[in-house]
Amino acid sequence: MPDTLTTPDAGTTEATTAPLELSLQGALNLALDEILAENPKALVLGEDVGTLGGVFRVTSGLAAKHGSERVFDTPLAESGILGMSIGLAMAGFHPIPEVQFDGFAYPAVNQIVCQLARMNYRSRGTLPMPVTLRVPSFGGIRAPEHHGESLEALFAHVPGLKVVSPSDPQQGYSLLRAAARMADPVIFMEPKSRYWQKGQVTPEGGAPSSKLSGARIARPGRHLTLVAWGAMVARCLQVAELAAEDGIDVEVLDLRWLKPIDGDALAASVGKTRRAVVVHEAPRTSGLGAEVAQVITERCFGTLKAPVERVTGFDVPYPSGDLEDEYIPNIDRILFGIQRVLEYKRG
Amino acid sequence: MPDTLTTPDAGTTEATTAPLELSLQGALNLALDEILAENPKALVLGEDVGTLGGVFRVTSGLAAKHGSERVFDTPLAESGILGMSIGLAMAGFHPIPEVQFDGFAYPAVNQIVCQLARMNYRSRGTLPMPVTLRVPSFGGIRAPEHHGESLEALFAHVPGLKVVSPSDPQQGYSLLRAAARMADPVIFMEPKSRYWQKGQVTPEGGAPSSKLSGARIARPGRHLTLVAWGAMVARCLQVAELAAEDGIDVEVLDLRWLKPIDGDALAASVGKTRRAVVVHEAPRTSGLGAEVAQVITERCFGTLKAPVERVTGFDVPYPSGDLEDEYIPNIDRILFGIQRVLEYKRG
Amino acid sequence: MQTSGQSTTAPGRGALANAPREPLPQLPVVDPVTPGELVELYRLMTAVRHLDRAAISWQRQGIIPAYAPELGQEAAQVGSALAVDTRRDFVFPTYRELGVARACGVDMVEYMATHKATWHGGLWDPAAAHVAPIQAVVAGSVLHAVGWAHGQTLEARGELPEDGYNVAITYLGDGASSQGDVHEAMNFAAVFKAPVVFFVQNNGWAISVPTEKQVAGGSVSARGAGYGIPALKVDGNDPAAVLTATRRAVAHARAGHGPVLVEAMTYRRGPHATSDDPGRYRTLEEERADAGADPIGRLRERILAEGAADTAALDAAEAAAAAEAEQVREGVLALGPRPGAEMFDLVFQETTDELERQKANWQEETESRKESEDA
Amino acid sequence: MQTSGQSTTAPGRGALANAPREPLPQLPVVDPVTPGELVELYRLMTAVRHLDRAAISWQRQGIIPAYAPELGQEAAQVGSALAVDTRRDFVFPTYRELGVARACGVDMVEYMATHKATWHGGLWDPAAAHVAPIQAVVAGSVLHAVGWAHGQTLEARGELPEDGYNVAITYLGDGASSQGDVHEAMNFAAVFKAPVVFFVQNNGWAISVPTEKQVAGGSVSARGAGYGIPALKVDGNDPAAVLTATRRAVAHARAGHGPVLVEAMTYRRGPHATSDDPGRYRTLEEERADAGADPIGRLRERILAEGAADTAALDAAEAAAAAEAEQVREGVLALGPRPGAEMFDLVFQETTDELERQKANWQEETESRKESEDA
């Protein structure tokens, strides 16, 4: 799919509507609004998603517009929210549950792994699970404990799930619309530190987005590929600007789909640049960075100039606000990673 | 630590007792018996661990011998078992909870990730969590759904946990004794398909095992390193025998500790053989094999002859008995993996 | 209840401390079980008994690797299942509901497929049968039933249909009642007034743990009141009593009055599963005393005493049951392994390139292995 | 209760369907709250009120990034906390228990450290204070309290010590009561007869969700009976009533009679947290009606009416509270960030080579960044 690699957009190629200036939060809200309008089987449920509109206001106004039966508050129990969504899917609905914060997906892991991800398989395809689970994710907002977790490695390892994370308003809009059209469970990881970041969003205007299944090149470059997702994409774009000042032309690959991973896009990019750094907030050991690095190594071993470098969170619990800038890969740490790859000498 | 790499044993170097012929189940039972006898704060708890002695009989006889207050059945609730163990640890006990099968650890993930793994950190070291969680793990016994799961990638990704898996009776005995001496939470993954496999076990006889923190060479070899843990170690040893018939001298590295991973041992072995295959039962994507492969690549990039190969379960739910031999890496698939590495040509 | 100190100003929500609680709603009364229904119960229970016994022998003969007998629970299972209408209602079984599945018309070979290790959950089409796949996680599907049931009220857009709501019935054991999911399910069901029946088979044991060490308060049905859910505790070895209780529960839910909890007191007469050894945790004397009279024997006596049928008719039911078990045996023997490709093809509705690649590798390696084996 | 059909033979466990349930145990009676204690409650509640108000203003001033006010819950928090003895008992708070922590003698700067984003859970030593770290997972520590409490009976080896068991008290909200862990905790506690008090602050709201949409059955305390746990529902805005109820609960648990559930009916007068906007889900009129009289005002009236203290004494308490808040403010301002090395050093009791390596890399990169910044 190298042809997609040259288009640095969300892939809304057939849009017929004028672009809007929206925050990621606004873009997701718009997507949900359209989904509810188009698909009478779509439901939004979770803690505080109704009257309040969600603690991040992503579901703001939806209950008033689409009815408080279709956009409804549940009691405070994440396993219950997921278990109920599974039953609703068995009854023919397309639930879009929210867990309020990443760290509160853990109580629902049993329902997600043993039930949501397996019902289609167990039932031999007769009980599909078109459930899009929205999870405000990742750190960076000086929040209380358990409000800054990165669960992508856990989700990506679970057979039967698809996992996606948008990096900007257009991606948020288009990927959420795409996810909600799928007949399979999708974990939709929203980078909460980017909710209020604005950008141009071109709504579908009736023509579904195409080409949303793989990664995208957020910035083309020749010397090295930075692979990232969610909130780290914006940071990598900043890093690329800084590196450019030193004459280093960095390509930024926005992975988007964390399961399945777009190995072709990774191979095409790194086949060209011959060097890669993968960046994520999650702890290093057994993080998704290992998978990305290994996919790249498997596909590009012959041409790689240096082992793929990982710039990640540390193997420590996500720290309190005062220390989060030490924990999350910052610009300097990513630049150090780039430097290590560029200076690598075979031992 | 290259010196340990030449000793293909569990490291019970100072044993003073005569070796016993024991199954893995028997060896674990012996270890628990000794732990309870030596450490008055040790407790064993879980579903059916008391009168019944566990569905695999690993706790058989312990309640009768050490008292039904110290070895006790709980109601059927895994989150409860873990949450209670945390509270017991706060009260100064050393709980050794069991979850009955790997797949039933999922309901306890919230307590494991958000509480067990973080209490020491959150309390700034004042509330240590000396909890050894026993999890009968992995597949291979034609069991019902959720009884053949491999959760090591999930656990290894969680900051604050240590993770270990024994491969034979001696390892089981020595690693369980070592884990139960630790002041930190350890997830102890028992390969259930090996429970009835016998082997020589040398008990400590008062002298604690040393050198139990890293990997071990289960079989030395020159041409290629097979990395495995749990039940896959025995299979890899079989594969090595078969490969030897074709003149291929395979080194089998029993990783033992899945967190932290013994990078030095990996580097020493692959630095010598220059080729590696990592084998696990868990699904491929985001499995621990990616981490192992990436650690090897980071450490041995200059000398590696081929990308590290992964022979793993597929990205599908663990299947029913009739298909499990198709799912779990079998001898042929591992041999194919070895062949791919040996025949690799830089593209 | 604690009474609070004197307060001179408007106490706000603090006053709620002494507010009286609403009484639980009364369940509707249903027609008594007819003589014909008694015989139908007998026919089904006998069929189930034979299949259950047969399955144990198949396990001993190596035809199936494992099985979880339901010996003694026939009355609870068949009695409850006959109260629902699977053309419209939906049944969520556990791993021990052979009797429920049989009474709901599930194909018994497709049911046994799960115990033959052919396919987790069984081979029948749960969407068509309105019987969910076998569930191996205890309490795993209790929340699904609540979700499905809430879906029925959503479908009806708040207007009770003329023939009432479709109802979900979910099965769980005394052991399963300890799981947090059961609490969440009951609370959700009551908050949403979902048309769902929680059917508890309290069979005295969760593997080796007796109910006394499992269910604080002594009874699962006692939990209902805390959620405002009406509960019935019933002699689970009396199929007519179970049928009546479950019918009342279903009628209540169907009429839009919300969830009901039914606890059938019964006894697990056999081992937990074929691999279990009950001798390690209970004596034969205890078993005999706690099990009481066999539910099928009791029903037979009652049918004959009430003249609902004669011995010949009941013996004919026995013979039919034996023949059915033999037929199912043949079906089970003929069950071949599923093609390995299904491992990959049934993961998603829309598969992925990565999975296709893994499948292709698997196929290639399988074929080349077969070739070398053939060579 | 469903009555079963006639049975002629020994019915076994089926007969349990009609067995009468044991009545809940009576809680001990305790001495009435003394005038001196009323004044102590006032002193503490006033201190808490000032600190709580101050914290909101610190958030507005940018001194702390966020805060979860407990306005209106002073009576429930201080009243319950005074019933335990932290020299021996152990307290498990949530994220809204400033009042509990203050009454238990936790250093308020070390407490505020969690809201200043210095360290998750706070900076005090929970093992020494017998007050667990601040818990951000709702219902997260309810099971820990049960485990700790069970540990006390294990420690006593089945013999009730002369001065009774040490008791755990765990705090939870109406929202938290929906979590499965709460059910597991109550069941475990009752099965093990653990000396634990479940103290529920039913403040009417879980963020934007009112209790009616959260707690089926209308009351958390109504759940107790289902586990055989005695429960008290108390006016949570009356500190003397709360103190008395909690003392009775603690006395019951201490005497070896097992867990008790106390539900204090109160009201969250402020927003859920400083980032919340209650105007989106409740009107000021509703707030006023539901909140009722301010608990501190009520207590003040009562103290003066009963002559437990005079206006001057109460005004002095106010002044002391204001001074304390100012002192804490200075402490909070002086709180610097923790050294980054603690991120690594506090993960384990016995750290790992891998973590040491990551720490070394982090240190190296941090230093070389600082050098280049200085240059």
Ligand SMILES: Cc1ncc(C[n+]2csc(CCOP(=O)(O)OP(=O)(O)O)c2C)c(N)n1
């Ligand atoms: C979540 C979970 N934990 C543990 C198990 C293992 N297990 C299978 S059945 C069982 C006992 C269940 O007892 P109960 O709910 O009373 O049902 P019964 O077996 O008596 O029919 C246990 C512990 C499981 N299947 N699921």
Ligand SMILES: Cc1ncc(C[n+]2csc(CCOP(=O)(O)OP(=O)(O)O)c2C)c(N)n1
């Ligand atoms: C498991 C979990 N889910 C969600 C949240 C997010 N959250 C924090 S407080 C809260 C409401 C809690 O309500 P309640 O238990 O009544 O306590 P209150 O805030 O009223 O003191 C929610 C949903 C959380 N902290 N933990």
Ligand SMILES: [Mg+2]
């Ligand atoms: Mg049972």
Ligand SMILES: [Mg+2]
């Ligand atoms: Mg509340």
